[in-house]
Amino acid sequence: MEVINLIPLIYDKLIVFIFVFTRISALFTTFVVFRRETVNARILLALSAILSIYVVLFYQNAPVYYDLFTAKALMQEVYQFFIGFLSGFILNIVFEVFTALGQIISTQIGLSLASVIDPGMGNITTLTQFYTFSVILIFLLLDGHLFIIKTIVDSFTVLPIGQYLTLNHSMSSIIQYSGVIFSGALTLSIAIIIAILITNFALAIMTRFAPQFNLFSIGINLTLIFGLICVYVTFNLFINKSSDFIQQNLTVLQDIILRLK
DSSP: OOOHHHHHHHHHHHHHHHHHHHHHHHHHHHSGGGGTSSSSSHHHHHHHHHHHHHHHOOSSSSSOOOTSSSHHHHHHHHHHHHHHHHHHHHHHHHHHHHHHHHHHHHHHOOOOTTTETTTTEEEHHHHHHHHHHHHHHHHHHTTHHHHHHHHHHHHHHOOOOTOOOOOOHHHHHHHHTTHHHHHHHHHHHHHHHHHHHHHHHHHHHHHHTTTTTTIOOOOHHHHHHHHHHHHHHTTHHHHHOOOHHHHHHHHHHHHHHHHHH
């Protein structure tokens, strides 16, 4: 009889687990660091399940009761997926900064022809891949993954299951913050752009005074070599600025997800 009495409690906990698992797994599958090309899908499912069990066991909010096969439960499921997807989308913005940075620099130094097909990003250059992997390593060194796990777990206290919030202010904040993709990429690449502009200007003057100087056979190679040297020289600046962008991104995520009441 005691086991039979536990069935309604287990059923309610199972429904809460499904909602929690949807929000957490949506974040992990959307976030570029945990994409399926780098992290196995079974690992993501296992990590999402472990965190979901933790949240369900220590869930301190008021209990919610849903029938699993109802439109109300389906709406709650879609809402939880939207919260997780929105969190992953916010985190991906900072990585798009460095994708744009790599594409801008590659275009300026003539490396845009050396492109590869990335399953997650499409047609990108090898320099863009270098910047992307570098910022992922910096993100992990700053314990950004631990911050994300803590934020998504704490979000169930601020955004509990069964509560719907208006997201007008949040969407405007996200749209305003997404402008960092252009401003950040331009800030990081402006030094290299100016250096390449001066190099091209100097090559044009050399070609004007020495017509036998072949701009296409020598100038393009010199621009590429000098551009890669500039990338090497400015790499410390890239590390410092990327750390600032990552910390700003995590702060924005916390402001949007955890401070909505």
